[in-house]
Amino acid sequence: MEVLGYFASLFIGISLGLIGGGGSILTVPILVYLFNVNPKLATTYSLFIVGLTAAFGAIRHYKMGNIKVKSAVYFAIPSLITLLLVRKIVLLRIPEIITITENYSVKRGMVIMVLFAILMVLASYSMIRTQKSIFNENQIKPLHLMFIGAAVGIITGFLGAGGGFLIIPALLFFAKMQMKQAVGTSLLIIGFNSLLGFLGDVINGVEMDYIFLLSIAFIAGIGIFIGTFLSKKMDGAQLKPIFGWFVLVMGIYIIAKELFL
Template sequence: MEIIGYIASLFIGISLGLIGGGGSILTVPILVYLFDVNPKLATTYSLFIVGLTAAFGAIRHYNMGNIKVKSAMYFAIPSLITLLLVRKIILLRIPELIPIGSSYTVNRGLLIMVLFAILMVLASYSMIKKQNFVNTLSQIKPIQLMFIGAAVGIITGFLGAGGGFLIIPALLFFAKMQMKQAVGTSLLIIAFNSLLGFAGDVLNGVEIDYMFLLTIAFIAGIGIFIGTYLSKKMDGAQLKPIFGWFVLVMGIYIIAKELFL
């Protein structure tokens, strides 16, 4: 299973390079099911892997002129604040066994995976649905960017997901970006949030297997160079629905496995 996991890690980067998101949607299931990592620890590992991989991609896109730093900061700063609040205050206070009513309890790991699977299903809809983005706004809308950024920070904090499927539409609609600019700027935001969120976990005393993490991040890094190269040759918008169907199937599988199998 680990060999399959290493191969699958390549697609974390390919997805980020091609469509500016989706990497974390793959990372947590890969870590949990192929490498047998505890779900809560997997969210921490995901922050590092996705963050470092996105940083590589952001550098490539910056060199291609595809990053709008001002819009990225409108989005990233409130996102980082909510992310750190969730991981430093809320997540640490969630018990291993969560009572539901008077006679039932739910394992925290199961809850994380089911919530993550629901996120995958919702993300798949936004990927599969045909969207014709037309930038008709006369100016950047910072309030909307900040609001969505805060929401993405909550998602990233709980689940270790970068939130690219929310970031891309926000940048297209509220920051007047073209698709390639939205992809590059999304990678910068994901890198900023994820790496600082990971640093917060390290400061909170989470034990990290750095050799394992760097190995996965290195493979995903190769993937993002492949994805960035392919983005010059292929239209990421055309590939998004295909990836969306894959994410939908994975989400349904995780729900079925955790709740019924």
């Protein structure tokens, strides 16, 4: 299963490079189901793997002129604030066993995976739905970007998901970007948020296997170079719905596995 996990890690980077998101949607299930990592720890690992991979991709997209810094700032600041609040306050207070009623309780790991799967199903909608926009600096809606940024920060903090599936539609709709600009700017935001969120966990004293982390990040890094190269040859907007259907199937599978199998 670990061999399959390392192979699957390549697609974390390919997804980020091609469509600017989806990498974190894959990372947590890969870590939990193929590497047997505890779900809570998997959210921390995901922040590092996705953050580092997205940062490499952002550098390449910056050189290609695909990053709009003004929109990234509007989005990143509120998302970072909510991310750190969730990681430092909320997540630490969730018990290992969550009591629902007097006779019924569930494990925290199962709750995280089910919530993540629901997120995957919702994310698949924004991926499957196609939308075309033209970037215009004067049409940026800062309050809308800041509000969605705060929501993405909560998701990133709780589930270790970069939120590209929310960032991309927001940049397309509220900042009127073209798809490749939204991809590059999304990678910058994801890299910034995820790495700082991971740093917060390091400060909190979370114990981690750094050799394992770096090995996964290295493979995902190769993937993002492949994805970025392919993005020059292929239309990411056309690939996004295909990936959306894949995410939908994976989300339904995880819900079925955690609740019924």
